[in-house]
Amino acid sequence: MAKHRGVGMAAVNYPTGMNLGGDPSQALIHATTTGTFVITLSSTDLGQGLKTVIAQIGAEALGVPFENVLIDTADTDTGPHCMGTFASRATHRVGNAVIRAAEEARKVMFEVASEELEVAPEDLETDGQGNIRVKGSPEHSINIVDLALAAHFKYGKTISGRGMYIKPKSEVDPDTGAMDPDSTEAHACTVAEVEVDDETGEVKVLSIKSAYEIGRQVNPKLVEGQIQGGSLMGMAHALYETTAPYYPAIDHAPGGFNEYIVPGPQDQPEIESVVLEYPSVNGPFGVKGVGEMTANSPIPAIINAIHDAVGVWITELPATPEKILRALEEKRKEEERGAE
Amino acid sequence: MTKQLLNVVGQSVHRRDGMGHVTGRTTFVDDIQFRDMLYLKMVRSPVPHARIRGIDFSEAEKVPGFVRALTHRDVPKNIYTILCLIGVGPDEEPVLAEDRVLYKGEQIAAVVAESEEAAVEAASRVVVDLEELPAVFDVEEALKPDAPVLKPWGTNYFIYDYEYGQSNPCRKVRFGDVEKAFAEADYIVEGRYQMSPIEHAPTETTGCVVKPEPDGRYTVYTNTQALFFTLDNSALILNIPFNKLHFVGGTVGGGFGGKVDVIVEPIAILAAMKTGRPVKYVFSREEEMRCSSTRGAWRMYFKDGVMKDGRIIARKVTTYADAGAYNRHTPYAVTKHAANVAGPYSIPNVWIDAYCVYTNRQPGSAMRGFGVTPASFAVEVQMDRIAHTIGMDPWELRFINAYRNGDVRPHRKVVEDATLIETMKAAAQLVGKELPEHLLAMNSWDREGGHHG
Numbered sequence: 185m186a187k188h189r190g191v192g193m194a195a196v197n198y199p200t201g202m203n204l205g206g207d208p209s210q211a212l213i214h215a216t217t218t219g220t221f222v223i224t225l226s227s228t229d230l231g232q233g234l235k236t237v238i239a240q241i242g243a244e245a246l247g248v249p250f251e252n253v254l255i256d257t258a259d260t261d262t263g264p265h266c267m268g269t270f271a272s273r274a275t276h277r278v279g280n281a282v283i284r285a286a287e288e289a290r291k292v293m294f295e296v297a298s299e300e301l302e303v304a305p306e307d308l309e310t311d312g313q314g315n316i317r318v319k320g321s322p323e324h325s326i327n328i329v330d331l332a333l334a335a336h337f338k339y340g341k342t343i344s345g346r347g348m349y350i351k352p353k354s355e356v357d358p359d360t361g362a363m364d365p366d367s368t369e370a371h372a373c374t375v376a377e378v379e380v381d382d383e384t385g386e387v388k389v390l391s392i393k394s395a396y397e398i399g400r401q402v403n404p405k406l407v408e409g410q411i412q413g414g415s416l417m418g419m420a421h422a423l424y425e426t427t428a429p430y431y432p433a434i435d436h437a438p439g440g441f442n443e444y445i446v447p448g449p450q451d452q453p454e455i456e457s458v459v460l461e462y463p464s465v466n467g468p469f470g471v472k473g474v475g476e477m478t479a480n481s482p483i484p485a486i487i488n489a490i491h492d493a494v495g496v497w498i499t500e501l502p503a504t505p506e507k508i509l510r511a512l513e514e515k516r517k518e519e520e521r522g523a524e
Numbered sequence: 525m526t527k528q529l530l531n532v533v534g535q536s537v538h539r540r541d542g543m544g545h546v547t548g549r550t551t552f553v554d555d556i557q558f559r560d561m562l563y564l565k566m567v568r569s570p571v572p573h574a575r576i577r578g579i580d581f582s583e584a585e586k587v588p589g590f591v592r593a594l595t596h597r598d599v600p601k602n603i604y605t606i607l608c609l610i611g612v613g614p615d616e617e618p619v620l621a622e623d624r625v626l627y628k629g630e631q632i633a634a635v636v637a638e639s640e641e642a643a644v645e646a647a648s649r650v651v652v653d654l655e656e657l658p659a660v661f662d663v664e665e666a667l668k669p670d671a672p673v674l675k676p677w678g679t680n681y682f683i684y685d686y687e688y689g690q691s692n693p694c695r696k697v698r699f700g701d702v703e704k705a706f707a708e709a710d711y712i713v714e715g716r717y718q719m720s721p722i723e724h725a726p727t728e729t730t731g732c733v734v735k736p737e738p739d740g741r742y743t744v745y746t747n748t749q750a751l752f753f754t755l756d757n758s759a760l761i762l763n764i765p766f767n768k769l770h771f772v773g774g775t776v777g778g779g780f781g782g783k784v785d786v787i788v789e790p791i792a793i794l795a796a797m798k799t800g801r802p803v804k805y806v807f808s809r810e811e812e813m814r815c816s817s818t819r820g821a822w823r824m825y826f827k828d829g830v831m832k833d834g835r836i837i838a839r840k841v842t843t844y845a846d847a848g849a850y851n852r853h854t855p856y857a858v859t860k861h862a863a864n865v866a867g868p869y870s871i872p873n874v875w876i877d878a879y880c881v882y883t884n885r886q887p888g889s890a891m892r893g894f895g896v897t898p899a900s901f902a903v904e905v906q907m908d909r910i911a912h913t914i915g916m917d918p919w920e921l922r923f924i925n926a927y928r929n930g931d932v933r934p935h936r937k938v939v940e941d942a943t944l945i946e947t948m949k950a951a952a953q954l955v956g957k958e959l960p961e962h963l964l965a966m967n968s969w970d971r972e973g974g975h976h977g
Binding site: 195228229261393421483488 | 530531532533534535536537538539540541545572607609610611628661662663684685688690692695696697698699715716717718719720721722723725747748749750751752753755769770771772773774775776777778779780781783784809810813814818821846856859860862863864867868876883884885886890892893894896897900901903904905907908909912918919922926927934935936937939940941942943944946947948949950951953954955957
């Protein structure tokens, strides 16, 4: 009876977005006379930080400071249509819509600044610090608060923009399955190290180390949050979680966190990651998406590590101690039969 | 691509709502209170499959605080399917059960009362007269001729392609000729994989509060992941104009796909319409775990033809998604699954049959990874089994077969954003795995020899 260490790897792709019914989102932007740029949406933030990353994309596309951008979202009376927050689509779809809205708003900003600074719009640029300035002559500039006031009170213009992004519907060929179901592909490769106790069947995950390629990180800390959370979720999926412990039977269905096993702080493995950025062809600033896939690659990596440790393939999730012990017993019997 | 100079994209600015979350000051749906608010609780099926002979509310009505009950007769368009908005049909799930229940925990009748305690008490006193029927839980059992039939159209599987005048029992992908390739392969490697159903386990359970407004509209405060999607489905179920509904969301306390079903809103709006008072319907933790959708379980059979040099020349996959009792999002998950179950590899001959199967289990539906998580699990364990069978390093097997930009995937989509090889190299470097020169020389833009597979 002993503890055995093993290492396993897995490499996966993850598609961004859905589109078998068409996948649109809209965004509206307007500047108030306080110099605040309001981005109006109907998208929901699931706790992953959508409101923050969309404000970053909006600020970048408008060329104004992050602090001057306000997200007004999740109201169907005021916000334009969004399909919803799922399928790793929100940053990609809403971000693209925001960039388009920002282009329209920027055009008005430059028209007004052109009047105020008495230069052609194409000779102007934003400095990202809250000013529009003359290219090559940064001392000639106007602050966006003054600009917003001038647009409204002096020129009778609204600094606003409409943005729309749609991935058109893709039909599926019934005979061949030909289809275009997504927008881009993110990637992950995970290496898991485990320790398997052949007496108790328990698996301890020692480390989950991964590389991710997600196009562009809008907010590295929020990406790291997805990686940490997803790694643990994948580990829990591989080893602990199920609503049907004796699937497909429905008995013993857990009804609360006393019965539904999720990892606690004591189970936390070492989680380490690197993030690569190969900008996608169609995402905002090259974004692909990181929302879902971080939970995927740890599952097969852990199952493969268990095989590396004790030589059994656990192909029914989760890999509970019971399943591991039964597989080890089966393996011993087979070895005995082979020896006879 | 030229390097863009970016100001704030790429910066780890603090999230705007972070302080609210960590100090407990973010308002969630369950925090919303109105003075004359009513509470809705469900009468649920205690068995997985039964005929409903009758419902008796007489004892429930005696509970102090009982206001009224709702049955399927109160729901204008009781039978629906969520994905009707993208053309998926036919409708097949009742908002409230009519003459039959198909899973343990299914919604049969709603009770609204002055307090949560009264609603729970009244719901517990509703007597449902049930005639239990034989149930089927296993996806492959459900497809056998002697299995109890769960759907009005007579099969226990979703029918694909009816919009093209076809009636296919599964989503098919056909690419090349797998049987011919199997005959030429040096090895055949087979595998069976079973994905478990799991709970989304959000911190905040699914729920909504509906407030009738003086102008005749209804404000719905909800933690749905998809406001318009839920609004549209609710209006269709209630047969009211879309603009009678005003949905307000915000920060959701964890979704993971569990909040894209449309379960709590239609019945809570109906209760508000019938009583003229605000109504709250929020799942208990037990309801969230035992009654609401889970990740769909999935069974997958793989047969691969492999050459001695590691090239996978054929992959034949038959998979069964366990939708549980109703469609929810599973018919679409199966299609997404079919597009990904050959994995991020260029395999010249692929044959996929992906079924959406009904059982008497709690419905499976959307969850983080939606159809791809089971595919990635099966594909990546299968890859290691192939490597083990042919005696090759699992890293090398993946490099050799990795898809490249310009390749055509089995569903005929041209690969344009592939970086699997670069990602694997980075992971190898992270863990100190030494890769041989011929693998390090590979990249996702050029195939060795200069041509695309």
